[in-house]
Amino acid sequence: MSSWEEQLRDELAGRGVAVSSVPGKGRALIATRSFSPGNPTPRLSPAIPSSGTDNYNLVDALESHISEVNKYQKEIHAQMANVVQMILPSLELDHNAITHTFSKFSCNAFTICDPQLKPVGTGLCLVISTINHSCAPNAIVIFEGRTAYLRAVQPIANNEEVLISYIDTAAPTVKRQYYLKPYYFSCTCPRCEKDSEEDALLEGYRCKDQKCDGILLPNSDYSEAASMYKIVEEQERKLYHTLSTFLLRTWNALSKIHIELKDFQTALKYNRLTIQVYERVYPPFAPLIGLQLYTRGKLQWSLGYIQDALKSLTRAADVLRVTHGTTSEFMKELLCMLKECKRSLLWR
């Protein structure tokens, strides 16, 4: 059996790309000639005829980040390995090896989309798994049926690394970094390294002066945003059902804006509406319900409604104990607030 290097070299021969190592990134796909979007060669690499079975030994070479996988995730992978062993007892598969394979799957698998970019499944595409990420990618993977095509979206010079995006790039840096967590690296692409001007644009409110194309900086006066969102909410109430996710998003935004404005009473009103929807559509132990209840408790606490705060924080803790456990800093903070709330009622 040839090594993965030999197999990949054979697979990629004549396609204008090669696999090579890049310091700090592991394997990378490098262009061995130049490409430009659409013209003259739209396909950076034609379909690679490979299937999970004929190339299974290539799975060995995939990155697993096994030493960085957290306890909770390891537990999930181990449970999935139990299921595999139960379904396929005759194969006598090693439990650790299956767990390891699931870790590889989680940082190498692709969402397979239809031509309209709607997700239709998840898969491992062994050559494409060698491509690293950038939030400003120079290539994109498009699936046609079961075949993956890698196409340039920016000019790629000979010897340049081919980069795709693993995530939705239309998000500010903090969110993109959050989406990249399952891949265990911190992105140093130009967008992540730049100052926050683009981030402010992606999340910002426009300047109150309609002639100005500027944005409101964080910590600005959010009263304009509050009154605009109120108008949006009034219109949405006419158009949508009260369980609609459009209204939910607006209530969430209004709650956050009023927290910024330190108008906790109004923030509490929108928080209550949000919780009402979540409680109708989610199961009782949904983390989002717990998180909103936590916010509710904090708002009530700030307003001096200690009895109500105790109720909300107790319910928040009941939900989040199930979803988040009790040992994280986040949970310790919540449980500490709950204790303080109880103590303050005792001394009344």
Ligand SMILES: C[S@@+](CC[C@H](N)C(=O)[O-])C[C@H]1O[C@@H](n2cnc3c(N)ncnc32)[C@H](O)[C@@H]1O
């Ligand atoms: C799909 S694999 C890409 C190929 C990988 N470099 C390898 O050696 O197998 C995803 C992993 O590559 C690494 N990676 C991808 N993009 C990176 C980047 N921009 N900077 C550093 N590491 C990156 C991370 O370890 C990530 O979990």
